[in-house]
Amino acid sequence: MDASNGTSAKSATLTIGDESWELPILNGTIGPDVIDIGKLYAQTGKFTYDPGFTSTAACESQITYIDGDEGILLYRGYPIEQLAETGDFLETCYLLLYGELPTAAQKADFDYRVTRHTMVHEQMSRFFHGFRRDAHPMSVLVASVGALSAFYHDSTDISDPQQRMIASIRMIAKIPTLAAMAYKYSIGQPFVYPKNDLDYASNFLRMCFSVPCEEYKVNPILSRAIDRIFILHADHEQNASTSTVRLAGSSGANPFACIAAGIACLWGPAHGGANEAALKMLGEIGSVDRIPEFIKRAKDKNDPFRLMGFGHRVYKNYDPRAKIMQRTCHEVLGELGIQDDPLLDIAVELERIALQDEYFVERKLYPNIDFYSGITLRALGFPTSMFTVLFALARTVGWIGQWKEMIEDPGQRIGRPRQLYTGDVARDYVPIARRK
């Protein structure tokens, strides 16, 4: 296949044998052009083959842009560094959902609308009591978010823009309450109701860490840290869980059920589960002098071990979120007076060694956001099993924003990938008595 006219080409020519077809080339505002193969099968009788979607744009989107080679992440055009430094999480939510930063009045109105939806139906607490206390909080979150669809099914007409926005706001408002309930349940403490005069992050910390018998005072530095962690995780283009939400939603399914599908996908260690896995790995390494042994294992093709928190499908440079995360980690440890965290020492040294090692340099493997987030979240008081839950909480706005964008796309159709079939060809059924 040749692009007929270099990078400014409007079409590409596909030649198979002595037949040729022109394929349109579409331009985005930034990023690589895409070859439109939408009519390829109809015209040629051929599919494309791209397991893992490494070269496939599955949709058009205006929400998030990543330049993996340069280490750039933009939400609606704004660099992540600027949003994380100056704004708050609900401002980022507004930006992702509406496409523009809010004015002061729009922000106040949005905060109010989110705040008004923070409580969950009292009946929800009954669901929690059906789980074993030692259930992984992610399993509880998948189930409870899925269960929201039972409360808002008849009232959610996804063809009505206003109802789509209400569902989006409900999702953003209720996910911290459910995440905190999952945590409280796992440690046998009573659920804490949201307190609406607190900001989003402070409210979440209070729902997780306060108990009815004591006053709880939110530490503003820690609450700012958690708010920044939410901003860093809010959206990340067409990653596995977002694509899951889009695919689930493409059938017209209930949005709460679609978000539950995204949470299920996020759970895996190659995706959102990596922060939990990274912290476990640092614990397993145990001391700085054992790092070379683990680096050796990570490079050994016969050993399934990988350096968790390293590498990324898109970033072939430093993950911009990892830099902010590293700073936040130092701030949190400083505020809590943790002078010496042996895991932080291991992380810093591991990063230093890996960034000089030919194997990692050649493959452009850099620390990703999960490398330092585990240490930070642990210092904030969260057990490892809650790490992915916090990721899910923050990513909910990205998922719902991408779901909304998909539903609002006039060209939207049900997602239906094809396959390269390599199984048996048609053969006749053999009755069981005649099988050998």
Ligand code: CMC
């Ligand atoms: N440790 C050691 N080797 C690695 C690692 C790693 N963490 N990551 C990739 N490689 C090697 C891999 O073995 C392969 O080597 P070779 O070319 O010799 O076969 C090469 O680098 C390319 O790897 P890949 O598996 O083809 O890359 P991918 O784009 O499919 O995978 C990844 C991306 C994130 C799944 C992978 O880097 C990984 O498993 N990292 C550890 C898990 C992790 O930290 N995940 C969090 C991602 S960031 C949070 C999020 O967005 O969800």
